Amino acid sequence: MDCKFMPSICSYCGTGCGVLFEVIDGKIVNTLPMKTHPVNEGKLCIKGWNLHEHVNSYLRLKQPLIKAFGRFIKVDWDEAIQLAADRFREIVETYGPDAIGILVSAKITNEENYLAQKFARAVIGTNNVDHCARL
Amino acid sequence: MKDTIKRWLEDGIVDLFLGYKMVMGHPLPHCFVKEKIEEVDELIVGIARYSLEKIATHITALKPDIKIGMLARDCNQRALSVLYIWNQLNPEQVRTANVNCCPSNLKEHGDCSYLEPETLGIFKQQVGVNNTHHPQDLEGYDQPERLSRWMYEFQKCIKCYGCRNICPVCFCQECSLEHPELIESGALPPEVPIFHLVRAVHMAGRCIDCGLCEDACPVDIPLRLLYSKVNEIVVNLFDYETGSSADQSPFSMLGDKVTLEPKPLQINPAETANPSIALQEKN
Numbered sequence: 389m390d391c392k393f394m395p396s397i398c399s400y401c402g403t404g405c406g407v408l409f410e411v412i413d414g415k416i417v418n419t420l421p422m423k424t425h426p427v428n429e430g431k432l433c434i435k436g437w438n439l440h441e442h443v444n445s446y447l448r449l450k451q452p453l454i455k456a457f458g459r460f461i462k463v464d465w466d467e468a469i470q471l472a473a474d475r476f477r478e479i480v481e482t483y484g485p486d487a488i489g490i491l492v493s494a495k496i497t498n499e500e501n502y503l504a505q506k507f508a509r510a511v512i513g514t515n516n517v518d519h520c521a522r523l
Numbered sequence: 524m525k526d527t528i529k530r531w532l533e534d535g536i537v538d539l540f541l542g543y544k545m546v547m548g549h550p551l552p553h554c555f556v557k558e559k560i561e562e563v564d565e566l567i568v569g570i571a572r573y574s575l576e577k578i579a580t581h582i583t584a585l586k587p588d589i590k591i592g593m594l595a596r597d598c599n600q601r602a603l604s605v606l607y608i609w610n611q612l613n614p615e616q617v618r619t620a621n622v623n624c625c626p627s628n629l630k631e632h633g634d635c636s637y638l639e640p641e642t643l644g645i646f647k648q649q650v651g652v653n654n655t656h657h658p659q660d661l662e663g664y665d666q667p668e669r670l671s672r673w674m675y676e677f678q679k680c681i682k683c684y685g686c687r688n689i690c691p692v693c694f695c696q697e698c699s700l701e702h703p704e705l706i707e708s709g710a711l712p713p714e715v716p717i718f719h720l721v722r723a724v725h726m727a728g729r730c731i732d733c734g735l736c737e738d739a740c741p742v743d744i745p746l747r748l749l750y751s752k753v754n755e756i757v758v759n760l761f762d763y764e765t766g767s768s769a770d771q772s773p774f775s776m777l778g779d780k781v782t783l784e785p786k787p788l789q790i791n792p793a794e795t796a797n798p799s800i801a802l803q804e805k806n
Contacts, residue, residue: 393552
């Protein structure tokens with residue numbers, strides 16, 4: 389019997405509520421709000437309360453899919469990233485870098501957001517960067 | 524207490540012990556086991572209160588034979604006794620280490636997260652219900668005002684289901700609050716007041732007045748007050764003190780036989796005809 393309680397941060401929005409996962413025998417069975425967390429003070433919204441369900445969902449994608457011949461085919465990460473890179477290069481060469489825009493998210497960290505805009509500006513060469521929270 | 528718990532684990536009286544430990548500056552629930560017995564030295568009581576008995580039900584759902592020890596405040600004790608009554612836990616498999624309690628109608632001051640009375644905002648004072656009131660305090664408002672105050676509280680609801688999710692005595696597989704034919708899905712606020720009243724009715728004979736629901740409510744609806752009113756009715760009608768009575772609750776699952784008799788009706792002596800006696804005579 390292995391029973392652990394893992395503190396974490398809710399991944400649904402940018403608020404950053406503290407959650408506590410109940411992990412029994414390696415499986416997340418429940419999500420609780422962290423009572424002493426300064427952001428949410430023991431409260432959560434409906435999405436936070438159900439985090440364990442999307443972790444355990446059988447619909448969850450666990451590896452990349454490439455659409456070929458009208459259907460999705462499971463591939464490994466290297467192949468998927470290579471394909472994305474090749475297609476991006478193709479678009480940049482044909483239509484110019486401004487044909488690409490990058491949308492980042494409140495759900496990822498500041499550092500990842502920084503990397504994403506760096507990727508847009510330095511690698512692709514466009515200023516088309518926007519954010520899901522800029523409504 | 525730590526020595527006792529070590530002994531329980533070593534002697535196999537319990538297979539695991541649910542308590543609290545400081546993790547990254549937060550008092551979090553922790554599962555102490557025999558293999559890591561030195562961790563018991565880090566056991567704390569902690570100001571934060573989690574529903575350890577609900578965690579215990581999750582564990583026993585997967586391992587029915589496991590023996591569980593846990594820290595128990597008064598509210599945990601009451602919750603455990605309700606869970607025993609409803610066959611969610613087996614009293615022979617649970618052992619508690621009792622610790623000091625939090626404020627409730629019985630105790631004015633304690634040392635956990637619930638809930639020294641907070642200052643009340645002016646708007647809520649004018650149109651809402653004071654969370655620290657008792658049911659009889661609300662009798663001061665006339666009925667339309669009471670309704671409008673409760674409706675103000677209910678319409679704030681964001682339907683997070685936090686009150687149900689955190690509740691130590693909510694264990695139903697299928698919840699009426701999620702039933703699309705009873706409660707319209709996808710609407711915010713939920714159908715008020717029926718959403719809250721359905722839950723309130725289901726709390727009759729179950730609610731152990733721990734206050735976790737109110738603690739978890741993002742919009743501060745005075746749920747504890749609402750459910751204590753419901754339980755007041757249960758006491759008056761059936762003489763059933765939820766959490767301290769060891770009998771089956773007067774409200775049983777559909778099809779189960781009701782075990783408790785209603786208390787004899789208190790009829791004003793001026794009224795000569797006692798309806799229950801009159802009924803018997805007729806028969």
